[in-house]
Amino acid sequence: MGTERGTPGRRAVLRGALAVLAAGALAPAAEGCSGPAPDPYPRLVLATGPPGAVYREIGGALAEELRTTLPGTEVEVRGTRASTENMRLLGEGAAQIAPVSLDSVPGDAEGMAALCRLYDSYLHLMVPAGSGIRGLDDLEGERVSFGADDSGTEYTVRRLVEATGARLHGVLMNQAESATALEEGRIAAMFSLTGIPTPAITDLAGRTRLRAVDLGGAADLMAEEEPGVYLPAVLPASGYEGVAATPTLTVPNILLARADLPDDVAGTVTATVFTRSSELAARRPEAAQINIRTGIATGRIPLHPGAARWFREQKL
Numbered sequence: 001m002g003t004e005r006g007t008p009g010r011r012a013v014l015r016g017a018l019a020v021l022a023a024g025a026l027a028p029a030a031e032g033c034s035g036p037a038p039d040p041y042p043r044l045v046l047a048t049g050p051p052g053a054v055y056r057e058i059g060g061a062l063a064e065e066l067r068t069t070l071p072g073t074e075v076e077v078r079g080t081r082a083s084t085e086n087m088r089l090l091g092e093g094a095a096q097i098a099p100v101s102l103d104s105v106p107g108d109a110e111g112m113a114a115l116c117r118l119y120d121s122y123l124h125l126m127v128p129a130g131s132g133i134r135g136l137d138d139l140e141g142e143r144v145s146f147g148a149d150d151s152g153t154e155y156t157v158r159r160l161v162e163a164t165g166a167r168l169h170g171v172l173m174n175q176a177e178s179a180t181a182l183e184e185g186r187i188a189a190m191f192s193l194t195g196i197p198t199p200a201i202t203d204l205a206g207r208t209r210l211r212a213v214d215l216g217g218a219a220d221l222m223a224e225e226e227p228g229v230y231l232p233a234v235l236p237a238s239g240y241e242g243v244a245a246t247p248t249l250t251v252p253n254i255l256l257a258r259a260d261l262p263d264d265v266a267g268t269v270t271a272t273v274f275t276r277s278s279e280l281a282a283r284r285p286e287a288a289q290i291n292i293r294t295g296i297a298t299g300r301i302p303l304h305p306g307a308a309r310w311f312r313e314q315k316l
Contacts, residue, residue, distance in 0.1 A: 049151070050148045050176070091111065175198065214248075261306070
């Protein structure tokens, strides 16, 4: 069930978790793991996302490939509420790798490093096709899903609210809950920051007619504030049945790792993303966006040494 509450101090929470990591209070997961073997890591936890989300789906597909390329490693998939929780789990050492939206990563994310850029997420604002809602102003006083608690959707939507001054009544629901609530009329609209197509919205569009709300103005404002993190874009007409092309914004998704992940493991994970991208795309169409030439572009987040070495070997 969704919850309602005010904006929490997410950066403060993240900075606290990362400070613990940087101070060395956590036992290094890689201690004693160096050596010539290609997979010296006994257990790798991949944090993903909530039900109905691309993170959950693509994370599971990646885990299947890693069980082949890291045969001596137990690869565990952990469902989460997405980016913000994933950051916390990495900081606590409860996960070693996780997809996160670039905007949710603090600039001083010590103890973290990027393995690669995966794909870009589109900010969806979906309403029933017959709704009179045409813009953010029309949502004043209406119940709107901001995504799951601790998710990248919630984080980005709260940034959007700050940038635009929109007066929205936000409730916190994961994608599957949001889709059901929208269909049942319990909310007027749902936000979702995700790849295209995302399972929850695809399923909903197959049952009821939907429309995306134009976020072009908000995208321009956010791109001015953080260029390279927020990018104006168009939700393509090919994304969902009956949904027209609509201006919105995108945010890059980064595969993030703990900095103490052994270099050879980090390199193998990075290689798996790109050498098995066709296998990943067969399970999740968003993986078709994975491209080695854009994969190295991780913005302000430095590459893990093991990932950097793999990219260098590809002569990029």
